Amino acid sequence: MTNAVELREITKRFPGVIANDDVSLAVESGTVHALLGENGAGKSTLMNVLYGLYEPDAGTIELDGQSRTFDSPRDAIDAGIGMIHQHFMLVPPMSVAENVVLGHEPTKWGGLATDRGQARDAVRELAERYGFAADPDAMVEDISVGEQQRVEILKALYRGADVLILDEPTGVLTPQEVEELFAVFEELTAEGKTLIFITHKLGEAMEAADDITVLRDGVNVGTVDADATTREELAEMMVGREVVLDVDAGPADPGDSVLSVDGLSVHGEHGGKHVTDTGFTVREGEIFGIAGVDGNGQSELIEAITGLRVPDAGTVNLGDEEITRVSRSGHIDRGMAYVPEDRQERGLVMEFDLTENGVLGSQHTPPIGGGRIDWNGARGHATDIIEEYDVRPPEPAAEAHSLSGGNQQKFLVGREFERDPDVVVATHPTRGVDVGSTEFIHDRLLELRDAGVAVLLVSANLTEVRGLSDRLAVMHDGRFVDVVDPDTVTEEDLGLLMAGEQPTERESADVTADGGQQDDETGSEHRSTGGER
Secondary structure (H helix, E strand, C coil): CCEEEEEEEEEEEECCEEEEEEEEEEEECCCEEEEEECCCCCHHHHHHHHCCCCCCCEEEEEECCEEECCCCHHHHHHCCEEEECCCCCCCCCCEHHHHHHCCCCCEECCCCEECHHHHHHHHHHHHHHCCCCCCCCCEHHHCCHHHHHHHHHHHHHHCCCCEEEEECCCCCCCHHHHHHHHHHHHHHHHCCCEEEEEECCHHHHHHHCCEEEEEECCEEEEEEEHHHCCHHHHHHHHHCCCCCCCCCCCCCCCCCEEEEEEEEEEECCCCCEEEEEEEEEEECCCEEEEECCCCCCHHHHHHHHCCCCCCCEEEEEECCEECCCCCHHHHHHCCEEEECCCHHHHHCCCCCEHHHHHCCCCCCCCCCCCCCCCHHHHHHHHHHHHHHCCCCCCCCCCEHHHCCHHHHHHHHHHHHHCCCCCEEEEECCCCCCCHHHHHHHHHHHHHHHHCCCEEEEECCCHHHHHHHCCEEEEEECCEEEEEECCCCCCHHHHHHHHCCCCCCCCCCCCECCCCCECCCCCCCCCCCHHHHC
């Protein structure tokens, strides 16, 4: 089989950093090739060189055996390369068809107007050809994230792409949408397209790819057949050491209630109740997990708990104090740390450097804040987070937008975990983070739990939320449909609960949202995960 892409000895330098160091890569035509590596390993940089966004300092590019030079993405697009970025490049108020043909619109009346009918027909035909479910007339702002991603793929195909680069394409998708995306991969390769799939997720690389190339610190450390390797081997190639992939939480020793929620109801952005009469407690020294498909009220619930949204009804208490209408800064002052689900919208200021981002939430309190910020202390604080959480590049003066998504997440998690909190609310804490850093963050969450901190964990990653939680609530359509023992609940039962259905048989009773027990239909006894896990 011939190679669709060959990169030979690519080197790309930035001030103080060698992002790609003499990297070579060969991708066979009609295959899916995963580019795997830790955050900051040089994956996106290498693909940005191929796409014409960066000019390499050394090395050559070949497409179908022909040497090529790209001065811009336009050159790469004209050569048949398309790139779907981690953050989509779509115009939300425009329709699917308008986004797909944008810049390449079919015209009528001698070029005086866009032929919208022809645009809709072209997009519909393209979607049907590749088995996509896409409504050309739907507004992009009204469709799901997974559907938006398919629009990006259609946009690249409409422009004639034979090689598609997908940068961390599963980072914001639900498990169901990931499976749908991989089905799209199969349709595309069956049509002869070549895909390069940038990821740090071991299981997804093994499931979706034919071949996997691993980068570490800007160097190609090897290419393997996806069917002939293991998660453990890939993890060691990525990190350079053996990595513990499975969480071993050990038993918890919960104490008194720290965070309690009672009868909480919250409306969504566009009306409609997203959280209905929900209550639970999180005790010191335990991790209370919430699982569910994104969009079932988790975001609104967490915003109400953390002071970002005032609920319609119900109360939130921290210890003996009601904080339902206390500001976000008041929550911080009372010992609540918060890792938001959207690091760029809620967690960091992209134009601020890491020193400035490191003091957010603490700018009014000693020892760093107060009447005047101690900037020397702030830089030292940022440096400590960078070193402890392996943030790359390790520069306190680096602006947040210059970091990869995974490194942004590591800095955000570090800032919140190091507040010396009484309660941590962590939503998708390892989203976009590589395997080595995921292991570290999991260990830190367990260290916080074992030090007596109450942890509320929300995650769409079932392996993560089951492995870390001492009690696990399942949320569907704005309600807790059950609170289960993560040690004994099966994935099949979890899947049914997440879909709003009750399993027909349960072998043991469920723990309750306040940490007690309830009997199942047979009256069998059941331990509380909060106390014995």
